[in-house]
Amino acid sequence: MSAYEAILLTIITASTPLLLAAIGELVVERSGVLNLGLEGMMVMGAVCGFAMAQVTGSPWLGVLMAMLAGIAMSMLFAFLTQTLVTNQVATGLSITLLGLGLSGLIGSGFVGMPGIKLEYISIPVLSDLPVVGKLVFGQDPLVYISILLVLGVSYMLKRTRMGLIIRAVGQNHDSAHALGYSVIKVRYACIAFGGMTSGLAGAYLSLVYTPQWIENMTAGRGWIALALVVFSTWLPGRLAAGAYLFGGVWILGLYAQGMGVGIPSQLLSSLPYLATILALIVISTNRRLSVINTPASLGQGFVPDR
Amino acid sequence: MKKLFTVAATVALASAMSVSALAADKLKVGFIYIGPPGDHGWTYQHDQGRKAVEAELGDQVETVYVENVPEGPDAERTITRLARQGAGLIFTTSFGYMDPTLKVAAKFPDVKFEHATGYKRADNVSTYSSRFYEGRYVIGQIAAKMSKSGTAGYIASFPIPEVVRGINSFLLGAQSVNPDFKLKVVWVNSWFDPGKEADAAKVLISQGADIITQHTDSTAAVQVAEEQGVYAFGQASDMSAFAPKALLTSIIDDWSQYYIARTQAVLDGTWESTDTFGGMDAEMVGMGAFENMPADVKAMAEATTAAITSGELHPFTGPIYKQDGSLAAAAGEVIDLGVLLGMDWYVQGVDDQL
Numbered sequence: 001m002s003a004y005e006a007i008l009l010t011i012i013t014a015s016t017p018l019l020l021a022a023i024g025e026l027v028v029e030r031s032g033v034l035n036l037g038l039e040g041m042m043v044m045g046a047v048c049g050f051a052m053a054q055v056t057g058s059p060w061l062g063v064l065m066a067m068l069a070g071i072a073m074s075m076l077f078a079f080l081t082q083t084l085v086t087n088q089v090a091t092g093l094s095i096t097l098l099g100l101g102l103s104g105l106i107g108s109g110f111v112g113m114p115g116i117k118l119e120y121i122s123i124p125v126l127s128d129l130p131v132v133g134k135l136v137f138g139q140d141p142l143v144y145i146s147i148l149l150v151l152g153v154s155y156m157l158k159r160t161r162m163g164l165i166i167r168a169v170g171q172n173h174d175s176a177h178a179l180g181y182s183v184i185k186v187r188y189a190c191i192a193f194g195g196m197t198s199g200l201a202g203a204y205l206s207l208v209y210t211p212q213w214i215e216n217m218t219a220g221r222g223w224i225a226l227a228l229v230v231f232s233t234w235l236p237g238r239l240a241a242g243a244y245l246f247g248g249v250w251i252l253g254l255y256a257q258g259m260g261v262g263i264p265s266q267l268l269s270s271l272p273y274l275a276t277i278l279a280l281i282v283i284s285t286n287r288r289l290s291v292i293n294t295p296a297s298l299g300q301g302f303v304p305d306r
Numbered sequence: 307m308k309k310l311f312t313v314a315a316t317v318a319l320a321s322a323m324s325v326s327a328l329a330a331d332k333l334k335v336g337f338i339y340i341g342p343p344g345d346h347g348w349t350y351q352h353d354q355g356r357k358a359v360e361a362e363l364g365d366q367v368e369t370v371y372v373e374n375v376p377e378g379p380d381a382e383r384t385i386t387r388l389a390r391q392g393a394g395l396i397f398t399t400s401f402g403y404m405d406p407t408l409k410v411a412a413k414f415p416d417v418k419f420e421h422a423t424g425y426k427r428a429d430n431v432s433t434y435s436s437r438f439y440e441g442r443y444v445i446g447q448i449a450a451k452m453s454k455s456g457t458a459g460y461i462a463s464f465p466i467p468e469v470v471r472g473i474n475s476f477l478l479g480a481q482s483v484n485p486d487f488k489l490k491v492v493w494v495n496s497w498f499d500p501g502k503e504a505d506a507a508k509v510l511i512s513q514g515a516d517i518i519t520q521h522t523d524s525t526a527a528v529q530v531a532e533e534q535g536v537y538a539f540g541q542a543s544d545m546s547a548f549a550p551k552a553l554l555t556s557i558i559d560d561w562s563q564y565y566i567a568r569t570q571a572v573l574d575g576t577w578e579s580t581d582t583f584g585g586m587d588a589e590m591v592g593m594g595a596f597e598n599m600p601a602d603v604k605a606m607a608e609a610t611t612a613a614i615t616s617g618e619l620h621p622f623t624g625p626i627y628k629q630d631g632s633l634a635a636a637a638g639e640v641i642d643l644g645v646l647l648g649m650d651w652y653v654q655g656v657d658d659q660l
Contacts, residue, residue, distance in 0.1 A: 006512035014505055104342060111344035114529070114548050210500040210526040212548065215342030216374060217524075219499040250502075254509040257492045258459070260657040265465070265493030 015247030017201040021225035024197030031190035032170035032297035036092025039222025040099020041073040045202025047103040050213040059118040063203045070199020078191040085301040104215045115211030154236035170295030173302045231280035234293045249275040336393035337371040340400035341498045347523035347542040352399045355561030377402025389414040437585030439475035440614045441557030443621035445539045446479025449517040451603045457488040459510025461520035467649045474653045475621045491658035500526035544594045556594035586615040627654040
């Protein structure tokens, strides 16, 4: 494996959990809901996926369990914020705290166990092609799923009736309601989708990235994903670019250090954040587009007047 | 219904802090942890120490710990809370708790404080640390014997003396076997971020390192080494379960004896502000089993461990040259403790700049 292949593979691995978590949150926010519980849902996905894989011996069942755990956490959030109309920011934060605590409790019996890794895909001939073989045909399955999710969400939001309804609900829930759409139901569905992808992101951490369970193993990735959604101005394509840019600068920073380049490591550590902000500011200079895509009802609770 | 949820949320929040039931006349011993006890590394070992105190003195003391406390203002708040809750002895177990510990100690003169790996003391603040660098010298020697490329990768957390000392000691050990041994260093600027630690390991391996060692708290790097077929060392606790083929040995921190002794001192009323820097001789630093290596390398590692334990060998014995080529210690001279504690320079051969 050449050095550049190794770099690109590492970048993809570092970016994928961010992308998975962020693409779900993008849909959630497009429907007008701000779920700050990303980190908590992710970490619950990580622990439940790991536990399931350990118990059954099947990483795929682990992935499934992680998605269910993410959905379960998100449904708690949905029940509180949509049915009981609690404050979304406070509820999201408490979902994060709950997830971090609960995952530690669930995972306490699984600390110190070597994990089961989700195998990389290997397609005969294709995976062995020079240069692109491993990059295009030799990733772990979740990488492909993340890319399919981005393409799917992009298509769904732009080209389908469902996407139109989600956007309408996010733009102006009163009008959407007046048109006869069930704002609450649409938001429930979007929140569940967000929970599922967050759970997947967690599974990526505990079954692919570092196959083991360690408390707090998300280490703030949920928050980075959250920031990527906002800075991408809610567009899936930009989100993917932002996630890979972040992962890229992150890994290149480590590379530069390993090469002995005399840049302070603290600066290198902050570069991914700086670079992402800068790049997304530059591509967001189109004011009109930004305003159009910002869900106007973001974070506002909806109480239907009957 | 809403009230029920408020209660549930409060319970969830409170469970983040684990407080055992209060008993009136027992000494309350508090511990502040930088990570979760489940990290299977640094905090795990401190928690083992706490459990040892419970096991040994459980009828006279009760222990309380707060995990995942960030270094900085949060630490000050948390330490203050423990002191207010009546803790008589508080162990703050990370370097970055140094100033917060001193600030709180000034406000609670009757509470005894023990700060790990720091260098500032007060009448009611002791410091304690382990000479981890002794273990690093041993693994440095093993690394030089086992490496084919002659280059090791070192995943470092923060550029503080404790970490720099470990890097230097590792390289000095390696150079005692192979004078041309090279060391690549990657700083991840975090004590605990499994993903980033794994990334750093992958980066170092792709740059030619075939030995990975780390001064961070998780097992992630060791696992990457196993996967990629290079050797690794465990840090803080025995990590062999994570890398049965790759792990050569682990440096193990053992705080139990110290924690029991200091708690006993408070119970006896003989506690004084001290500075403890215990190593292999005090059984505060131990080596895991030497595995996956030929018999001669194992024999060498055992001999070095024995020599350090008996005091015959000091890892920082000259001639030692700094990175810029200047002489740090002449032949036979041992670098003195003060310099070691404030170490902010690399020895020659480190492929990095501070």
